Amino acid sequence: MINVLIVEDDPMVVKFNKYYLEHVGGFQLKGVAASAEDAFKILEEDPIDLILLDIYMPGMDGLELLSQLRKTDKNIDVIIVSAAKDSASIKKALQNGAVDYLIKPFEFERFNSALSSFKNREKFMNSSKNISQEELDKLLLHNEKPSNLESFPKGVDRNTLKLVWDKILEIKDTAFSTVELAVLLGISRVSIRKYLNFLEEINVLKKELIYGSLGRPIYKYKLLKSNTNFINRYL
Known part of the structure; x- marks a missing residue:
């Protein structure tokens, strides 16, 4: 240490x-x-x-x-x-x-x-x-090449991805918004959005449009439990 x-x-x-x-x-x-x-x-x-x-x-x-x-x-x-x-x-x-x-x-x-x-x-x-x-x-x-065979989109870091993923696993039964996850992790909404988009692209998250009590729509994400192994190659 x-x-x-x-x-x-x-x-x-x-x-x-x-x-x-x-x-x-x-x-x-x-x-x-x-x-x-x-x-x-x-x-x-x-x-x-x-x-x-x-x-x-x-x-x-x-x-x-x-x-x-x-x-x-x-x-x-x-x-x-x-x-x-x-x-x-x-x-x-x-x-x-x-x-x-x-x-x-x-x-x-x-x-x-x-x-x-x-x-x-x-x-x-x-x-x-x-x-x-x-x-x-x-x-x-600081020009080490990533050890993983899989590549990451621009702005997505392996260690931060693991941090985001671990938090999602903690709340796996609850749908969450970009803002809610950003608050939980202390990371900006702009950064969180990059990781959620990436996780959606590799098919481990599903994004749904939900209407609140005032009728204002908001996107929320839900973990696709059957596909969680898809992320292992990136961590």
Whole structure:
């Protein structure tokens, strides 16, 4: 497991980061800090492999925290998760060794991509003594080819698909709308719609037009239980 520290002073952002972290897999949240001072206290007490770091914080900001961290002997990676999108902040973060930079607000797919790439890199680095240029390029340029034989439509990610599918299986006897599933998962309606369209295309979901009490029609989806095995090739 990769030990993670979230450094963020916005409770709502902390809540979403925790939720997303739980659904990526392979990561263990060791602590949450609302300031650089609190973060350094946790770093002294717990072994941390990765910090999800905000920039805008009271007192010492995230960039200064990152700079101070690099002056220590701690071998800790950092992914910036911040609303700061000016080129100076991004450049300084990368110069100080941030392995990725997520600009708020972002979709789960981008968060998942950042964490999955980090996890794959760590696994590969820990299992290899010598690395070829081709292998290094795959790690640095994120151009790994999918291991599955089946291809995905643009915008559909395997890990997010599994997250959506698991939630659908939980509510398998209940028809649901795009909005209802989006709320349950904390993912935008636009993103959810891509996955529901895909699941409908491979014939594991059926879409029906239902009229509410006020006569306003709404599309709802129902699981086709007899076809659930169709999705296994994609997961």
